Amino acid sequence: MAVLVEHMEGQRDLITHKSIWHLSDQSIKNVCESSLISLIEPQHAWSNSIHLLLIDDVTSCSILVADTFYIMFTVWGCCFFGSTKDPYYDSEHYRKDGGDGTGHWVYEKQEDIEEKARSELWREELIEEIEKKVGGLRELEEAKEEELVK
Amino acid sequence: MATTSLLPKSIPPIFTNPTSISSTRFGTLPFLSNPADRQPHCPVRTATIRANAKKKNEWLDPFDTGEDPDMEYGSQYSEGKQSEDPRPPENPDNPYGFLKFPPGFMPEVMSLGLKIRGDVRRCCVVISGGVYENLLFFPTIQLIKDRYPGVQVDVLSSARGKQAFELNKNVRWADVFDPEDDFPEPAEYLDLLGLLKNRYYDMMLSTKLAGLGHASFLFMSAATERVSYIYPNVNSAGAGLLLSQTFTPDHLNLSEAGYNMYHQMTDWLARPGRSVPRQIIPPLKVSISRKLKDVVADKYNKIGVEKGKYIVIHGIQSDSKASMQSRGDADSLLPLNIWAQITNSIRGVKPVYVIPHEKERENVEEIVGDDANIIFITTPGQLAAFINDSAGVISTNTAAIQLAVAREKPCVALFGSEEKAKLFLPNIKDNKCIVASSKTGKLVDIDTNAVKNAAQIFEMPLAIA
Numbered sequence: 370m371a372v373l374v375e376h377m378e379g380q381r382d383l384i385t386h387k388s389i390w391h392l393s394d395q396s397i398k399n400v401c402e403s404s405l406i407s408l409i410e411p412q413h414a415w416s417n418s419i420h421l422l423l424i425d426d427v428t429s430c431s432i433l434v435a436d437t438f439y440i441m442f443t444v445w446g447c448c449f450f451g452s453t454k455d456p457y458y459d460s461e462h463y464r465k466d467g468g469d470g471t472g473h474w475v476y477e478k479q480e481d482i483e484e485k486a487r488s489e490l491w492r493e494e495l496i497e498e499i500e501k502k503v504g505g506l507r508e509l510e511e512a513k514e515e516e517l518v519k
Numbered sequence: 520m521a522t523t524s525l526l527p528k529s530i531p532p533i534f535t536n537p538t539s540i541s542s543t544r545f546g547t548l549p550f551l552s553n554p555a556d557r558q559p560h561c562p563v564r565t566a567t568i569r570a571n572a573k574k575k576n577e578w579l580d581p582f583d584t585g586e587d588p589d590m591e592y593g594s595q596y597s598e599g600k601q602s603e604d605p606r607p608p609e610n611p612d613n614p615y616g617f618l619k620f621p622p623g624f625m626p627e628v629m630s631l632g633l634k635i636r637g638d639v640r641r642c643c644v645v646i647s648g649g650v651y652e653n654l655l656f657f658p659t660i661q662l663i664k665d666r667y668p669g670v671q672v673d674v675l676s677s678a679r680g681k682q683a684f685e686l687n688k689n690v691r692w693a694d695v696f697d698p699e700d701d702f703p704e705p706a707e708y709l710d711l712l713g714l715l716k717n718r719y720y721d722m723m724l725s726t727k728l729a730g731l732g733h734a735s736f737l738f739m740s741a742a743t744e745r746v747s748y749i750y751p752n753v754n755s756a757g758a759g760l761l762l763s764q765t766f767t768p769d770h771l772n773l774s775e776a777g778y779n780m781y782h783q784m785t786d787w788l789a790r791p792g793r794s795v796p797r798q799i800i801p802p803l804k805v806s807i808s809r810k811l812k813d814v815v816a817d818k819y820n821k822i823g824v825e826k827g828k829y830i831v832i833h834g835i836q837s838d839s840k841a842s843m844q845s846r847g848d849a850d851s852l853l854p855l856n857i858w859a860q861i862t863n864s865i866r867g868v869k870p871v872y873v874i875p876h877e878k879e880r881e882n883v884e885e886i887v888g889d890d891a892n893i894i895f896i897t898t899p900g901q902l903a904a905f906i907n908d909s910a911g912v913i914s915t916n917t918a919a920i921q922l923a924v925a926r927e928k929p930c931v932a933l934f935g936s937e938e939k940a941k942l943f944l945p946n947i948k949d950n951k952c953i954v955a956s957s958k959t960g961k962l963v964d965i966d967t968n969a970v971k972n973a974a975q976i977f978e979m980p981l982a983i984a
Contacts, residue, residue, distance in 0.1 A: 491688035
C-alpha cells in the first residue's frame with residue numbers, strides 16, 4: 370500500500386511497509402474466534418474473549434509471583450535457620466565486642482596480639498618485682514631471727 | 520628581662536596553653552629572640568623556653584583571660600594526681616540492679632578531673648625516627664605513666680621504630696604510621712585519623728617537628744591536648760594555632776641532642792601541678808618477655824655459645840636498615856677489619872658478631888675467620904634478650920649500647936668523639952661501661968689498643984672464677 374523510507378546520515382535507510390487488510394464480516398468473525406486480536410466490530414464477540422484472556426493472565430501471573438516468593442522464602446529460611454545452629458556464630462570469637470571503626474571486626478589483629486603480649490610482659494615484671502620484695506622481706510626476717518638467736 | 524612584666528599573670532602549668540607561635544611571629548624582634556639560637560650546643564636552653572612558654576597565645580582562645588583570681592577550688596578533682604582506676608566499686612546490693620554506683624557517687628562530676636586537674640586517661644604518642652629514637656623515648660613513657668596513674672599509652676611509630684615496643688610493658692597499642700612520610704596514602708591517612716578520633720585521646724604527644732601539615736594531623740585527631748615539637752625555623756608557621764603546647768628544639772635534628780633528646784618534652788611533662796611535686800625523670804629500662812628470651816636462647820645455642828660466656832659485637836659497617844644507629848650520629852659503624860683487630864685479642868669469652876643482614880655473613884667469615892660466631896639479629900627485642908644473656912657488649916653508638924646500659928651489662932662503647940660520648944651516655948657513674956672514643960673525631964681512627972685494654976673487663980671475672 371505504502372512504503373516509507375526514512376533516510377539518515379551514516380545509517381541504513383529505515384524502510385516501513387504499510388498495508389491494510391479488508392475483511393468481510395464472516396472472516397472477521399473467524400479471526401475473533403481464533404486469535405482474539407481484533408479491534409473492530411462486532412462488540413460482543415471480542416469483549417467476551419478479552420475477558421477470558423484477562424482471567425487467564427492474572428492467574429498465571431499470581432502463580433508466578435507466589436512461586437517466586439516461595440523460592441525466596443525457602444532460600445532465606447535455609448540460610449537463616451541453618452545459621453542459627455552454627456557454633457561459630459554463637460562463639461565468643463564472632464559475638465565478642467569488637468570493631469574499631471576500620472572494618473576489622475572478626476579477625477585477630479596483629480596489634481591486639483602485640484597488646485596481649487605486652488600486658489603479659491607487664492604481669493611478668495610485676496610478679497618479678499613482688500618476688501624480689503618478698504625475698505627481701507624474708508631476708509630481713511631471717512636476719513632478725515638470727516639476731517634474736519644471738 | 521623587661522618583657523616578663525608585660526606578660527599576663529603567670530598561671531598554673533595545667534592551664535597554660537602557651538605557645539610558640541609567638542616565637543615564630545616575633546622571631547625577628549631582638550628582645551624575644553633566644554640567645555641559644557646562635558649557640559646550637561648550648562645545653563641550658565630550658566629556662567628560656569619556660570619563660571617564653573608562659574606567654575599565652577591569644578589566637579587559641581580570644582576569651583581566655585587567664586585564671587580567675589577569685590576562684591576557689593576544693594580538694595576533690597583539683598589537687599594531686601588522678602586516681603588510677605576511676606571506676607567506682609560495684610555494689611551488688613543495689614536495688615536497681617543495673618546501677619552499680621555506690622551511694623553518694625555522682626557520675627555527673629566524674630569528668631571534672633579532666634577539666635580542673637588536667638587528667639589524662641588515654642594518651643597517644645607519635646614518635647619519629649628509628650629504633651634508637653624510640654628506645655630513648657621509653658623514659659618519657661614511664662614518666663607519663665608515673666605522672667598520670669592509670670593512663671593508657673598508645674604509640675604511632677614507623678615500622679622499624681615500632682619493633683622497639685616489644686620491650687616496653689607500658690604501651691597498649693603500637694601502630695605503624697611514619698610521620699616522616701611526606702605523602703601518606705590518603706586512604707590510610709584517613710583510616711588512621713578515624714581510628715584516632717574513635718579512641719578519644721586526652722593527649723597527643725608528637726616528637727616530629729611539626730609544620731602546618733603535621734599540626735593539622737594532630738588537630739584532626741580531636742585530642743584535647745595536642746603537644747608537639749615544631750620546626751625551629753619558618754616552617755613552623757601556623758602550627759602553633761592547631762597545637763596547645765609546642766616545643767622548639769635546639770636543632771633541626773632532635774637526635775643530635777643524644778640521650779636527652781626529648782628534654783623539653785620531659786621537662787614539660789614532669790612539671791609540678793597542684794600539690795604534685797616535679798616528677799623525677801626515670802632512667803631507661805627495658806623489659807624482656809620470657810618468650811623472647813627462649814627464642815633467642817634457641818638461636819644462640821644453635822651457633823654453639825652458652826649463656827653468660829660470650830660478648831656481643833654490635834655495630835658492623837653495613838648499609839642495612841637494621842643497624843640501629845642514632846639519626847644524630849651518622850658516623851657510628853666500624854668496618855670489619857678494625858673489629859677483627861679488636862676481637863682477636865679477646866680471650867676467655869667468645870665474641871659473637873651480630874649481623875643486621877644475611878649478606879654480611881660471608882664478609883665476616885672472610886675477614887674475621889671461618890670460626891667466627893655469627894648471629895643474625897634485626898629486631899631490638901632479640902638484641903636486648905641476646906645482650907641480657909651475654910657477659911658484656913662491645914658496641915659502637917647503636918641501640919645495643921643503650922640496651923646494655925639499661926640491662927646493666929658491662930660494656931665498651933666506641934664513639935667518634937668525646938662530646939658524642941657525653942651526649943649519648945651522659946649518666947655513666949660506675950665503671951661497668953667504659954667509653955673509648957676516637958681522638959680525631961672519626962670513628963675509624965679509634966685506638967684499637969685502648970679498646971683491647973677496655974675489653975679486659977670481660978675477662979676479669981672469669982680469671983677470678
